[in-house]
Amino acid sequence: MTEQRSTQHASWLVRADRALGGALNRFTLPSTHAFVIAEGRGSRVYDVDGRAYIDYVLGSGPLLLGHAHPAVVEAVCRQASRGSTFYWLNEPIIQLAEVLIEAVPCAERVKFVSTGTEATMHAIRIARAYTGRARILKFEGGFHGVHDYALQSAVSPTVADYPAPRADAAGIPEPVSETVLVSQWNDLALTEQLICAYADELAAVICEPLQRALPPEPGFLEGLRALTARYGIVLIFDEIVTGFRLAYGGAQERYGVVPDLATFGKALGGGYPIAAIAGRAELMELTDPRRRARGLPEAHLSGTFNGNPIAAAAGLATLQVLRQPGVYDQLYRVTDRLTSGLRALAAERRLPLQVIGEGPLFQVVFAERPPRNYADIVASDRERARRFGLACLEQGLFVVPGEKYYVSLAHTDADVDETLAAFARALDVITAQPAG
Structure with missing residues (x-):
């Protein structure tokens, strides 16, 4: 990570490794990016050092309203x-x-x-x-x-x-x-x-x-x-x-x-x-x-x-x-700003990046054309997608590298602006790296 962890944070990670094998589910992060969450509010989570991440994991999807609504x-x-x-x-x-x-x-x-x-x-x-x-x-x-x-x-x-x-x-x-x-x-x-x-x-x-x-x-x-x-x-x-x-x-x-x-x-x-x-x-x-x-x-x-x-x-x-009027219009509008903005950023850099999904969830796939099935996902550059996800984490976005992004009602236009700026920096990082 770009910021050094506190001794307290490092201790939490050691304890997690000893007691839980370092993970709760099948997804793990490398030791350079692993972190422990202290709380979530709205569209963000905060680690035990107080560092904020805009959250696109949302508990793997349940938090459609955001944290602690x-x-x-x-x-x-x-x-x-x-x-x-x-x-x-x-x-x-x-x-x-x-x-x-x-x-x-x-x-x-x-x-x-x-x-x-x-x-x-x-x-x-x-x-x-x-x-x-x-x-x-x-x-x-x-x-x-x-x-x-x-x-x-x-x-x-x-x-x-x-x-x-x-x-x-x-x-x-x-x-x-x-x-x-x-x-x-x-x-x-x-x-x-x-x-x-x-x-x-x-x-x-x-x-x-x-x-x-x-x-x-x-x-x-x-x-x-x-x-x-x-x-x-x-x-x-x-x-x-x-x-x-x-x-x-x-x-x-x-x-x-x-x-x-x-x-x-x-x-x-x-x-x-x-x-x-x-x-x-x-x-x-x-x-x-x-x-x-x-x-x-x-x-x-x-x-x-x-x-x-x-x-x-x-x-x-x-x-x-x-059930309130306008809720789904808002979810789709915010997600469309994120996905169309990311596509534009990739096009500026001539990256073969596809953004797939429907409604308030999407996934980033590095391929020349949009995938239509799992075989196409397997054939895509999954290593590059993983590196993009790690770069997003470094820029303050909580994502599971290579997996879906979830969007909530708590995500604001300001969050979108901040996220697109983080996407741009993350794309610059992987552009400087060789393709997988």
């Missing part, structure tokens, strides 16, 4: 004084379910869990219980959490041998991988070929309707909807990222395609751990525990913190803000 803080404090968890029906979670049903086109009934991983896992289980089939089809590069069925050709450094996936983690049994087929995003012909060949075995097709930051090409989601309907396959939209971000009703509102099931998280909780599975009543009925007493099959769904009232209160406060 007053409405969320008030709602959480109010609910905390009334009780932190009940493992039972409670007022905030019933209200949140009703709001979801009103907002989301596919939602006739809702169940809550704590994480996106749980949500996609249960959605797949529901689809299997409903169809009586075992296999699922996902798309290469689509990320659906970290359970065994999701970590299949999601983050592989190499392209899959379609339709066989590559397990992305040690410890995943081979028979699990054999229940997963993988296709290529935006390739409707290949996907149709696979669905037709395996229709009798497929319980579900699961996708991020905006895959990471790769938009669906015209007709692609509509084609998935038609194919799955034709063969009685459950279509699952993983809207953990896109839900309440691309539009109030999520990607299904934005793109006009309605799935059978959808999963939600991140922005839904306003920074608190909550996720949801929503969908058609006849599918969601399979999670009703009263079925067992009637001798009917049940897609078991339970968890100690399911329906947590504090997370629900945070979600209700967040969604109330997102």
Whole structure:
């Protein structure tokens, strides 16, 4: 980093390395750039030395309103004084379910869990219980959490041998991988070929309707909807990222395609751990525990913190803000200033830089043309993207190098101006370095 760390900060990093292996999740920073966060306010985080970063990680997406939004803080404090968890029906979670049903086109009934991983896992289980089939089809590069069925050709450094996936983690049994087929995003012909060949075995097709930051090409989601309907396959939209971000009703509102099931998280909780599975009543009925007493099959769904009232209160406060007029216009406007400004800066320097995404999230890819699938991402100059991210950190922007940038309502025009100046300096740094 350009600024020397204090002894206190260095001590925190040593303690983190000893106790946590240096990281909470799969993303790490080199020792020259690692830092420990003390607090977040609005669009910024502050490390233990007090250095400020404009935050484009936003907790990996949940903080669509920014850090410590007053409405969320008030709602959480109010609910905390009334009780932190009940493992039972409670007022905030019933209200949140009703709001979801009103907002989301596919939602006739809702169940809550704590994480996106749980949500996609249960959605797949529901689809299997409903169809009586075992296999699922996902798309290469689509990320659906970290359970065994999701970590299949999601983050592989190499392209899959379609339709066989590559397990992305040690410890995943081979028979699990054999229940997963993988296709290529935006390739409707290949996907149709696979669905037709395996229709009798497929319980579900699961996708991020905006895959990471790769938009669906015209007709692609509509084609998935038609194919799955034709063969009685459950279509699952993983809207953990896109839900309440691309539009109030999520990607299904934005793109006009309605799935059978959808999963939600991140922005839904306003920074608190909550996720949801929503969908058609006849599918969601399979999670009703009263079925067992009637001798009917049940897609078991339970968890100690399911329906947590504090997370629900945070979600209700967040969604109330997102329902206000002009909110999404603001999110799109600020993001458009960032992305168009970055493209212009790259063009001035004759850099092969693409900015992809939709709504208040984007990703920087170093390639001659915009990528349309994961294979194109793999073929891009990912090392240069990583170096650009590190240079952004040096300029006071909190980003995960090579990954998505999230934008919040807390980001101001002044933040955009400061960010574009930081982008310019970061681009100058990598321009002086050889391409990867």
